[in-house]
Amino acid sequence: AAPLAMAQFEDAGAPAAAESRPAPQAKVRSIEIEGASQAVEQEIRALLRTHAGAPYDLRDIQDDLEMITTRPGVERARWRTDSTPNGVRVIFEVVETGAAGEPPEAPAPTPEAKEAVPAGEIVRSVEVQGTKRTEVDVIELVIRTHVGDRLDREKLSEDVKRIFKTGFYEQVEVETEREGEGWRVIFEVRERKLIAKVNIDGPSDSDKDEIRGLLTLKPNTFLNPFQVEKNLQSIRKFYANKGYFAAKVKANVADLEDQRAEVTLDIDEGDELKIERIRFTGNRAFDDDELRGELQSSEDWFFGWITGAGEYKDDFLKADVFLLTSFYLNHGYFKVHVEPAEVTADSTGLYLTYKVTEGEQYYVESVDVAGLEDDPLLERIKGGLRLKAGDLFTRDALQQDIENITTFYSDVGYARISIDPDFNIDEESRRIAFTYKIVKGPKVYFDRIKITGNTKTRDKVIRRELYVQEQKLYSGSDLKRTKERLDALGYFSEVNINTTPVEGQPDRERVTVDVREGETGTLSGGAGFSSTDSFLFNVRVTNRNLFGRGQTASLSADIGRVRQDFFLRFTEPWLFDIPLSAGVEGFRTLRAFQDFDRESRGGSLTLSYPIWDRYRVRLGGSWRTEIVSIQNVDNNATFFIRSQEGTTLTNSFTTTLSQNTLNHPLDPTRGHSGRVSVELAGTVFGGDTDFIKVIADSRWFFPVVYGTTLSLHGRFSWAKGLQGDRLPIFERFFLGGIDSVRGYEVNSIGPEIDNDVIGGDKELLFNVEYIFPVIPQANLKGLVFLDAGNAFSEDENIDLTQLRMSVGFGFRWISPLGPLQLAIGFPIERRENEKSSAVQFSVGAPL
Structure with missing residues (x-):
């Protein structure tokens, strides 16, 4: 025998294909056919052996693929799968004859045209050894070395990688040995262990529920060390977002019989670290104390355990960037840039550092309104603008103008008004010319009003509180007051009011009042x-x-x-x-x-x-x-x-x-x-x-x-x-x-x-x-x-x-x-x- 150098790959360098490739024991959740006309799809579905709810079987899928490719009007087809918590989605991609799509694969050469291969270099047989749970078809579908091909050692090396990428195997080796005047190719694999159970030790029950929602480690999937590490990183991030930067997370794997394993995630959240100090760099116009006052995050203090000060929350850090940016924009710094906080930790607590690039202050050169040239209310709109020539630019004034104009016109039926604040900057004078580009759209009336979610409260109790009425001119303020009034009743834990255009009637909006009953x-x-x-x-x-x-x-x-x-x-x-x-x-x-x-x-x-x-x-x-x-x-x-x-x-x-x-x-x-x-x-x-x-x-x-x-x-x-x-x-x-x-x-x-x-x-x-x-x-x-x-x-x-x-x-x-x-x-x-x-x-x- 003349063995090829064995190819065995470490997990750390391999893609985590097991996250998308289902274990053979999984069930088929659904079957989708892409690219086929309705008639062809109906014919294919009638002949499929694979069906929703059946065990995931590669042999059935391969038979179905052969059946599809032999159907009249089908040029070629291929399949793929998508693993979900509820089963496996099987997708057949079909290209019909004459359909636009990927260029067809080159036809296999005819025997006459095929390059002659010396008898001594031909692959006489391909064998797969070591499979227990997986089918040999899994490997045969991914390798490119087949009986009758010239023995290509580079192709064999690629085949090993392809097998490994399925995620089902922890070791893959290939050997070649003489067989008559050709070669016998042997792929020897060792399957990964199958996860029998996933335990979580250490956290509270509420944290366990949240952590389970993050995990991709599931029972009846193959144990992939790369995937385990990825899950550990997700858990560490989960605790870091809660301020537990010292959380220790490790995975213990216990071997069971029949090549199965039990995974236990051992979690020690450690002590919650509080924000000890918030710093800023690049701030020249405002000192650190003034900027700290604008943040949602705050430093810990004596009564922090009561007020919640010093708590680290990822959402707070995201809000901080927005709040700091808004603060600077409201002081004329039109080009300010605030980078996300750099977080460092030591035994005493957390330290946040925000890097600020202030830029220069800008003033308003002029403010104009476009799109309302024939509107008799144009001068009234201009007179009510808060953004005025000569003033220091502020974001609040800009947003208030947009809100006021939108409210004004939406209250007289213009439900689909759009306002685009265009601007031109004169860098030399640091002045900005603004133009509110307004498109009012058509006048709109309320259509049907639908009440949903009221499992206890009677419809008329809700309807009598509504300011909006069917066939009445659209009013944004009436919608707002309606929500406020329903909230004020105290009957509902949540009130949402949505409007949707009526198909075929551009001047009508349907209203849906969706409530969630509260404890009354x-x-x-x-x-x-x-x-x-x-x-x-x-x-x-x-x-x-x-x-x-x-x-x-x-x-x-x-x-x-x-x-x-x-x-x-x-x-x-x-x-x-x-x-x-x-x-x-x-x-x-x-x-x-x-x-x-x-x-x-x-x-x-x-x-x-x-x-x-x-x-x-x-x-x-x-x-x-x-x-x-x-x-x-x-x-x-x-x-x-x-x-x-x-x-x-x-x-x-x-x-x-x-x-x-x-x-x-x-x-x-x-x-x-x-x-x-x-x-x-x-x-x-x-x-x-x-x-x-x-x-x-x-x-x-x-x-x-x-x-x-x-x-x-x-x-x-x-x-x-x-x-x-x-x-x-x-x-x-x-x-x-x-x-x-x-x-x-x-x-x-x-x-x-x-x-x-x-x-x-x-x-x-x-x-x-x-x-x-x-x-x-x-x-x-x-x-x-x-x-x-x-x-x-x-x-x-x-x-x-x-x-x-x-x-x-x-x-x-x-x-x-x-x-x-x-x-x-x-x-x-x-x-x-x-x-x-x-x-x-x-x-x-x-x-």
């Missing part, structure tokens, strides 16, 4: 402890979308040492299918004050109607009947308190003007909620007391940066006894507690007589909160606050210098189990015997 019902129970109530227990049953009708029903009970509350409420927002909101309430409450207890029982009926729907302004009226008992009065209480002992009936009518533009009822980040109410109670209504009460309450939410929110709240209240009556103590104003001035005892702030708080006839309250995400995925937010307020007696004027103040921090969680709130306040200039405020929590579960 809660059954919650909780317990808390505070210096005021000691132990406080509560239970609540609420449904804000009862039976999918948009109605709200709730039952709640709070039981503590100083207060007991029982409420039953029902609200119909669209009474008689008009936007007339009707609500009914029954209640019983008990409050323990320093020198007396107040018990009240009663109910109310409320009606309200939108008078300025665009801004969500409503006018309402309510009737309240309440029986109040002042009892358990301390013998040492002041005369005024003792004079209030007994039972009083109050009948009153209240008129309320309210507005609510909050973007979410439970977790708002933008909008306003306010009301002004005037309540009149008197014997004329059948009650025992005469008084008037005015309350003005306003709360604003402003989005700031990076998901943070600024909340401002103010309340002014005033009341006065009528018909010579003094304002009853149960209608007076008391402050202090988690709902007013945190850091103080409940109802401990107000006018005093002999150290007894008797409440005021007017109050003033301010709350400032800065709210920030702590764990966004869990909807957990933190906040810092400043509270100020006081109540004043009849003989006092409101004095801002007498406001009681506190600062503090807290947490809010609108969780699937119900709302949770925690506040820790610190009174400013605390007086003797004053205590800190209550710490309370509640938790529940969705119905």
Whole structure:
């Protein structure tokens, strides 16, 4: 025998063909035929032996390929496969006779034309040895050495590489030996082990699920060391993106019987590294501190574990480049370039370095509008542009112009308006001439409106909230307000509104309102402890979308040492299918004050109607009947308190003007909620007391940066006894507690007589909160606050210098189990015997 030098290739240098080549045990997922006409394809499919769901068999595929090539009208064909998690896609590529495509292969030479091969150089036989799971056909299909060919040792070397590239074999050798007057070629292979199981040890269950989604190592595929290393790199990248740069990942392979293997990925994530320092290079116009303030990434600090500062996130780094670029563009640096952060690490933490190429500042030379020459509103459009000649260029002004023009025309039907901001730069003067090239397109009307995804909420509940109407002129603002209104309902976890052109009708757009139902019902129970109530227990049953009708029903009970509350409420927002909101309430409450207890029982009926729907302004009226008992009065209480002992009936009518533009009822980040109410109670209504009460309450939410929110709240209240009556103590104003001035005892702030708080006839309250995400995925937010307020007696004027103040921090969680709130306040200039405020929590579960 005359053996050829054995060809054996290392994994590191070989392509990872096993990732696309399926193991023979796989199932056929689908069969596709490319390049064939419909008639030819139908004929081929009728004769195929390979079919979806059948085992992946190379012999069947080879037979099918021969069948295809013999069909009339088929010039040639070939096949390929694509491995997927659900099976193997088999694709037959067909070139029909006379079809354009790849140039046909050269025809095999006829015996007469074929070059004569000396008998001693002819390949007499080709053998394959060592196959167990794979078929010999796998090799015969890829090699180019065949019986009758001249023995070509270079071709044999290429054949070895081709066999190896299938990914099924870890070793391939070829030998040649004399056979008569020719050669016998022997390919000897050793198959790779088949993966029986893939284990992941070390991470949490949630991380395991994410990691499995990244893996290409699957059971019943061949074990390829190159593919294993590629998977390890993917896992390292996964942990690096979470800040675990020291994560250790290794693969342990345990041999099993029958040439199988069990792969265990052993993962030690190590400690999470925080961002220790953020640096910049190339910045001349702005210092590092100013640029750091523009980033979404931030350096770690003492309270970073609360605020999330210092966390490394790949998405943050991508956003940082955009934010830095935008910052420079808004300061005239038209050609600024910011490179992605260079990340280095040591034992103390991570270090980010951003390389900035600032360039020069550019000014606006001129601003023109093209495409609206015959539009009577052209001058109005030009007059409203924010980008003006002579100004320093800012990206915000450019984008605002595009947004304003788009909004203006889309609100009058031009749904397909396009605006292209063209510019010419004069490098010598560093000035830019801008031209907004506008194509309005045709006027468009709304076609059908389709509601999808509402598995619980009735169609009419959604449709009655829509600003858009079928056959109405297209309006981008109406679409936007519709989404805001549906979001504000709080019924849905997600609202998407899409418009699509109607085929054959260029002036029509079909509207699809797609919603995802959220949790609107809660059954919650909780317990808390505070210096005021000691132990406080509560239970609540609420449904804000009862039976999918948009109605709200709730039952709640709070039981503590100083207060007991029982409420039953029902609200119909669209009474008689008009936007007339009707609500009914029954209640019983008990409050323990320093020198007396107040018990009240009663109910109310409320009606309200939108008078300025665009801004969500409503006018309402309510009737309240309440029986109040002042009892358990301390013998040492002041005369005024003792004079209030007994039972009083109050009948009153209240008129309320309210507005609510909050973007979410439970977790708002933008909008306003306010009301002004005037309540009149008197014997004329059948009650025992005469008084008037005015309350003005306003709360604003402003989005700031990076998901943070600024909340401002103010309340002014005033009341006065009528018909010579003094304002009853149960209608007076008391402050202090988690709902007013945190850091103080409940109802401990107000006018005093002999150290007894008797409440005021007017109050003033301010709350400032800065709210920030702590764990966004869990909807957990933190906040810092400043509270100020006081109540004043009849003989006092409101004095801002007498406001009681506190600062503090807290947490809010609108969780699937119900709302949770925690506040820790610190009174400013605390007086003797004053205590800190209550710490309370509640938790529940969705119905």
